[in-house]
Ligand SMILES: Cc1cc2nc3c(=O)[nH]c(=O)nc-3n(C[C@H](O)[C@H](O)[C@H](O)COP(=O)(O)O)c2cc1C
């Protein structure tokens with residue numbers, strides 16, 4: 371227990387009473403054992419009611435889903451120094467060594483997200499101070515040299531996008547933080563917004579300074595009420611402390627930041643649809659080019675970056691591009707927040723280096739396949755990703771592109787041998803069908819056709835050549851859809867046809 375600084379009790383939103391009781395017991399235990407650490411409340415995304423998580427920081431030992439009855443044993447096991455393993459004998463009280471590489475999430479669950487003082491105490495806004503002492507071009511060069519690539523899906527080089535926007539003609543310039551996050555199974559940005567909102571704000575102001583923007587918005591998904599509440603408070607506090615507004619940190623640089631609530635709709639996360647929505651219009655994509663760096667919000671140069679991308683920037687400025695390149699791979703440096711869901715022992719979010727294998731993510735972080743079942747496949751990269759059954763595939767931008775997939779949002783849906791791939795495929799295509807904005811025929815009609823065809827397959831009402839017909843529809847959609855939403859149906863469908871073809875054929879009449 372040497373060096374332990376904080377004991378964090380992660381409770382549900384309604385967990386104040388259980389926190390109070392746990393705190394008294396933990397404080398007594400710490401005192402009796404001569405440990406000088408404080409006890410803090412954190413919000414856990416995985417517990418309900420009277421259950422809570424217990425995390426020792428910086429040792430990063432974690433117990434998940436404890437009850438007050440199990441608290442004494444957990445505390446004793448934590449101080450005993452024994453090797454910590456996932457203990458399957460305690461199904462709801464699992465001990466998880468958090469061997470994550472936390473850069474973006476370094477403060478999440480550790481500091482109070484509603485306290486700007488705790489953020490500053492943890493080194494917050496130092497990167498902004500440093501950036502403001504550099505020339506804007508130097509900030510852009512540092513981000514370019516770091517090799518940071520956008521975490522919103524496409525993996526576009528961030529520094530390059532900043533350079534395009536900085537060089538574009540037109541005033542004012544805008545920074546938009548894309549916090550729409552509406553893809554099923556993806557909740558990585560929400561974790562930052564809820565757990566460390568100042569980190570995002572700091573990244574936004576650095577980006578604004580680098581490109582010469584004077585105004586910005588965080589476009590946040592409307593259903594993310596906790597994110598909105600925390601971001602509102604963080605923006606207000608940042609204004610009061612001089613990190614936003616006029617003459618930021620006496621640098622002469624001024625920047626105004628507002629929140630905008632998304633009315634809903636997956637398409638509003640697409641950068642040009644987002645801009646349309648912000649302008650008060652129906653959220654539908656625009657023709658590209660011109661791209662937002664040239665003509666974005668109100669026709670002015672606009673930088674659109676994902677929340678995780680912007681939140682990766684402060685440590686790059688503080689520690690340098692080379693430091694960042696020390697993580698991940700040559701072409702995909704840094705870390706990624708992976709959301710793991712489905713049939714793993716542990717589901718949730720894990721930050722790890724880019725380029726770890728699917729096997730590592732599932733078995734080292736996810737604790738393996740649930741109920742002793744076998745791995746069948748995973749839908750890697752969110753709904754628009756590909757089904758992959760090769761556990762040794764590397765999770766980085768280029769390795770996944772090479773097999774027709776994409777890293778996308780970093781969501782990985784894990785399927786055991788019990789999963790029904792027809793159901794999974796149907797729910798993916800149904801999602802695209804519901805979210806199609808209707809602007810173009812291939813996507814509007816194609817998604818509906820595919821839902822119908824897959825439903826028929828599920829009911830055993832299809833023929834073998836229908837499988838090829840499905841693939842043809844998806845192929846046409848890829849070639850002719852107006853925006854990436856309609857084109858996104860192809861990777862999951864094509865990969866499903868490759869991996870599960872024998873099973874699909876078994877459902878066909880002839
Ligand atoms: C249908 C659709 C939905 C999208 N949703 C999001 C989203 O919720 N968040 C996001 O950051 N990017 C989303 N994107 C990608 C954005 O268009 C854009 O590429 C991204 O915000 C750029 O940021 P980055 O360079 O930091 O990745 C979406 C794209 C499409 C086609």
Ligand code: SF4
Nearest residue numbers: 808809810813853856
């Ligand atoms: S591809 Fe789909 S979401 Fe994109 S513009 Fe066409 S109908 Fe709308």
